[in-house]
Amino acid sequence: MSGTVVEAVRGKAAAAQLLSFSGLFAVYKAKGCTSAAALNRLRAKLLAEAGMPKLSRRKKNKMLKIGHGGILDSSAAGVLVVGIGKGTKMLSSLLAGSKKYTAVGELGKATDTFDSTGKVTEEKPYDWITKEDLENVLQKFTGSIMQVPPIYCALKRDGQRLSTLVKKGEVVEAKPARQVMVYSLTLRSFKPPFFTLDVECGGGFYVRSLVNDIGKELSSCATVLELTRTKQGPFTLEEHILYEDKWTIDEVARSLECCMPLLQEEPPCKKLKMELSEECAMNSEDK
Structure with missing residues (x-):
């Protein structure tokens, strides 16, 4: 089998794996970068690794559903929880939590x-x-x-x-x-x-x-x-967080698998009776 064919097979496998992802994981957002920019960079890296870098931005967003659980100021750094696939529906629960x-x-x-x-x-x-x-x-x-x-x-x-x-x-x-x-x-x-x-x-x-x-x-x-x-939630700077050099399909897969039991063990959110609709978890922009 030629090298080109092998690469094509690997690319299809990577793409299939990426598009099958569903759950929550966390990344490190650097200071000076908006939450939206961090999310776009993450999406671009994953799609490029899967051999799908030439899609339009609209098609990329539609193909790979991804969102973050709470805006972090561009001047701030730290834990940014990411939902991927059906995991984006779980992000709202993190907004009311501590x-x-x-x-x-x-x-x-x-x-x-x-x-x-x-x-x-x-x-x-x-x-x-x-x-x-x-x-x-x-x-x-x-x-x-x-x-x-x-x-x-x-x-x-x-x-x-x-x-x-x-x-x-x-x-x-x-x-x-x-x-x-x-x-x-x-x-x-x-x-x-x-x-x-x-x-x-x-x-x-x-x-x-x-x-x-x-x-x-x-x-x-x-x-x-x-x-x-x-x-945020079970995710901390000390563990269960992906820094940018780990923004790969394999590392995301490992993180999703590792964090699933953590989310199940996390105690109920400390909820407040307040309006949280203005702080949307999956907003694609930042403050």
């Missing part, structure tokens, strides 16, 4: 986006703030709290994202405060003006808003410098 983040904040500075990508809108002194002050404030943001989402976000008005409208120069009012859940909030380190938080929260929660609100509560201001999602 997630864990590590956030590095900076006191004395506020930006319009509530993170380091935005324009500085305010600067205030912070010299008097102690570690004890910060730890005391954190207690006010634990449990069921009311939170106003940032204007630069994926929430929509008239079918368009608020962040898109703001970038167009339109006047955008913040969405009303809504109930969110913070299961745990701890101070990992405090080296003024910088502080590091570990957060476990429910669906619809914005760590950027949390840090901004903490700054105000301290009679100063604060913004997010770095944000990493460390866990």
